[in-house]
Amino acid sequence: MSFTETGFGSVPTDSLTAVSETVSVVLPCLNEIASVADVVKEAKDALCRSGVDGEVIVVDNGSTDGSPDAAASAGARVVKERRRGYGAAYMGGFAAATGDVVVMADADGSYDFGALPLFLERIRAGDDLVMGSRFRGRIEPGAMPWSHRHIGSPILSGLLNxxxxxxxxxxxxxxxxxxxxxxxxxxxxxxGMEFASEMVVNAARAGLRIGEVPVNYRVRGGTSKLRTVPDGWRHLRFLMLYSPTHLFLFPGLFLLAVGLILLVVLLPGPVVVLGRLFDIHVMVLGALLTLIGFQVLAIGLYAKTLAVTLRLQPMDRTQRMLRRAFSLERGLAAGLALFIIGFGVDFGIAARWVASGFGPLNEVRPALFALVAMLLGMQIAFSSFFLFAIEIQVREAD
Ligand SMILES: Nc1nc2c(ncn2[C@@H]2O[C@H](COP(=O)(O)OP(=O)(O)O)[C@@H](O)[C@H]2O)c(=O)[nH]1
Ligand SMILES: [Mg+2]
Structure with missing residues (x-):
């Protein structure tokens, strides 16, 4: 489709020749009958005034209020997306877009298209992605719920950064x-709505040049489609999921370290700290933390290696370090050694029991230590096999 077919014949030809890039404005729309037509017109006006050739695409995937017809009457190209959700709508819209530059905005009238020239300026200056910043622009009273402005947004943006x-x-x-x-x-x-976070995170990861420009935020027409708790959770879930280092590696290492310290310190006998007695029950806690910590850590190592294999993540420092330090044989040797130590300790306990003529036995500390050592040994050995299997794929993929 050529751009002149999309209803922009009125764009002055001198400005068309002055600026070479074409622009697709993509507006996801779910039941926005109160505003969608006005937004389409505002977007078209803004394109005209910026002197760029362009199209306005409205993506619908389930409106029941006649929004798509209203959008089409206002001069938009309406794209139907089969999959539900905000992110799915955008993906459908991007696939249909033909412009050199894609501009995204809501169909609810909340974004002021007066900012369009600022976005285009940054793109021409070399930015790959330009984000609007409502905090640098003007936020109309009532445009952003208090809980989003002061709780949700700072927490999610803070975590993302x-x-x-x-x-x-x-x-x-x-x-x-x-x-x-x-x-x-x-x-x-x-x-879903977490698409908004995904775009920023992935753009940063891909090393794209990201700019920010002020944009005014107005009170929307109609009702918001953002459901604070479920959509907030989708963002949070995404942020955790995409960083195995923070989701698995750090917590796993922390739990493992605390667990091991408790186990080793309490192995010889109870310890008194600040007048309090720490004994066998705390050692059991140490065993628990050690095992949980190792499992979480192992899952993190798989996840990181898989992410690199599937090219979801570039090879980073941790991954390179792991690659240098890890070999299947080293993993098996370490696992076996730990298993033998645990087995040896248990064997000693059994031997003493036999020697005492099967008398009363009170060797819970070393027995607990042995149990953890053997379990860890087995886990290290089998995890090494699994990690090796994934690593082979990484090498093949290189
Ligand atoms: N097509 C489509 N559009 C959606 C969907 N969810 C939200 N939108 C649109 O995406 C934009 C942003 O949603 P909105 O409710 O304004 O969220 P908010 O700006 O965070 O309050 C609006 O234009 C919505 O109509 C969806 O599932 N499908
Ligand atoms: Mg909105």
Whole structure:
């Protein structure tokens, strides 16, 4: 489809020749009859005023209020997406877009298209993705619920920046622009509202140049489709899922370290700290933490290795270190050694029991230590086989 077919014949030809890129405005729309037509018109006006050739795409996947017809009457190209959800709608819209630059915004009238020239300016200056920042613009009273402004957004943006170091101020702003040639680099897959986080995280991971421009945020028409708790959870879930280091490796290492310290310190006998007696029950806790810690750590190592194999993540420092340190034979040797130590300790206990003529036995500490050593040994050995199996794929993929 050529751009002149989409209803932009009125764009002055001198400005068309002055600016070479074409723009697709993509608007996901779910039951936005109160605003969608006005938003389409506002977007078209903004394109006209910016002197760029473009199209406005409205993506529908389940409206029941006649929004698609209203959008089409206002001059939008309506795209139907089979899969439900905000992210799915965008993915459908991006696939249909033909412009060099894609501009994203809500169909609810909340984003001020007066910011369009700022987005295009940043793209022309070399940014691959330009995020709107409502905090740098004006937020109309009542436009953003208090709980989103002061609880949800700071927590989710803070976590996103802590884990992925994007440095983006308003990571959930719905008005964005990107070069369509960079779409594949962002590997977008999330069907729901967490798509907004995915785009920022993946763009940062792919090393895209990300800019931010102020955008005004107005009170939306109609009702919000964002369900605070389930959608907040979808964002959180996504943020955790995409960072095996923070979800598995750090917690696993921490639990393992605390567990091992308790086990080893309490092995010889009870310990008094600050006047309190720490005895066998705390040692049982140490055993528990050690085993949980190792399992979580092992899952983290699988996840990281798999992420690299499937090319979801570039090879990072941890992965390189692991690769240098790990071999199947080393893993098996360590696992076997630990198992033998545990077995030896248990054998000693059994021998003493036999020697005492099967008398009373009180060797719970070493028995617990032996149990953990043998279990860990087995887990290390089998985990090494599994890790090796995944690692082979990484080597093949290189
Ligand atoms: N097609 C489609 N659009 C959606 C869906 N969920 C939300 N939207 C649209 O995505 C935009 C953002 O949703 P909105 O309710 O405004 O969320 P908020 O801006 O975070 O309050 C709006 O234009 C919605 O109509 C969906 O499942 N399908
Ligand atoms: Mg909105």
């Amino acid at each position: 802590l884990l992925y170091r994007t440095g983006i101020e308003d990571a959930h702003c719905g008005m964005r622009a990107f070069r369509r040639s960079k779409l594949d680099d962002m590997r977008l897959r999330m069907p």
